[in-house]
Amino acid sequence: MVSLANKLSQLLDPLKNEEQRNQIISILSPVALLLLWELMVRSGWLDARFFPPPTVIAARFWELATSGILAEHIGISLARVFAGFLAGTIPALLIGLTMGLFPLVRAILEPMVAATYPIPKLALLPLMLLVFGSGELSKVVTIGLGCFFLVLMNTVAGVVNIEPIYLDVARNYGASKRDFYTTIALPGALPMIFTGMKLGMGVSLLLIVAAEMIGAQNGIGYMIWTSYQIFVLEDMYIGLVLMAFFGYFFTMSLSYLEKVVVPWKQQ
């Protein structure tokens, strides 16, 4: 037994080293890329006007961060994203569960959803600006619409795919209409609902930048757009990095939340 264990650990050892090596490489490679970028700009191979060196971007970042301007832009963008996300997700959940549970409701609403879903929500921005003005509402509604469809379609699919036997169980054990929502449809569709919310979050970040470029006086999208207009591209790069960070952060947060709320799902 002992010799077997020894042999096994010998076999596994190089594997472990390989794993460590890969970890180190995956940290070093982006650093190397930044270094290469810096060197290429400094040596004049890259145009510093279009590709400001990372150190200059970092300095600008520090400047904006300490002056409080950055916090203001970030704060307002995130507020819009959250408001839009909730405004889209909550009605999508309620309508989606109802469509999933009742074939009649599904038959009535499905053609409309199918017809309006493919419209790019950005194409509606002019209409939104006209109807809701250039204030917060136009942005919130645009983002809300983007999230709405993704959460709705995934929720409906989630409920429809619930094993029919679970519905029989609920009926046989005297579940009320409300119990069907809370004990069968919602928990059964949760994995799909999370898929929809993650997609919705991604679309929200896309829409917020576009909406702020056109009709806003602040926010990350506005920051990116003005950096083009006044030709300070450092600000654009800061905006890009921030969006990437928030995209990653929100996806991870939703994944974590999913693990907490859906403990029964087999990994």
Add this chain to the structure above:
Amino acid sequence: METTVAQAKIRVDNLTKVFRGTKRASDPVIALDDITFEVPDGQFLCVVGPSGCGKTTLLRITAGLETETSGSLIIRCDDPERPLNSMVFQESSVLPWMTVRRNIGYGLRMRGLPRAQQRDIVERFLKKVGLSKFGDAYPHQLSGGMKQRVSVARAFANDPEILLMDEPFAALDEQNKILLQRELLRIWEGSETDTKTVVYVTHSLDEALFLADRVILMTALPGKVKLDVDVDLPRPRKIAELRTSPRFTRLFREIWEALREEVVKDKQSRGLDFVAES
């Protein structure tokens, strides 16, 4: 307790169920054809028959999950506080998003029983099916036999007027099946209030004769009652003793002969070759 006709727990009168074809051209299927029988209080009834003979349809109508085309099925309600029936389903019907405890207490929760009472009942049945250590486990952590134990506990915990079971152990391996059948009888015989009336659907004759007070054999479609036999084997029953007892053999042969005819008829009607064994 009198066992007059009026005292029957379940009364099935001229029950007929016709399924309209899903496509416009297909013929309607007569699943149940004018069925009449009664089940007295506390009887363990097994319904057997060739697969697709309408026995599950009969059970689903009893459970209120399907409506009859004509005729009637009445369950006598003795205590309006109790649910009329609770079903142990065919395959795994344990809700995957609930822990074992919440699954067992599902019916109690739906009925809005006080929390403390729910907890007491759930703990008692958790112990009865030997899953005390698994109260907080989720179904995906359980074996098939354990899941069906949860399903059985959920039905018994609900304390219904009658219990319905739709081949609950069909998907289990032979050892587990025998184990669970024994447990089922133990719980059924040791019921606190009164002995429950059970309607149990199965395609296994062995299972039916081990469990039942009475066996009803249904014909191939259209489903009718072909045979109605009392199983006068003494309880408590033991599988090993049962199999060697001459009464068991006599009953088995009687029902098997009738069942074989139906299986052959069914295969022939579907145009399949069938080598009859005797």
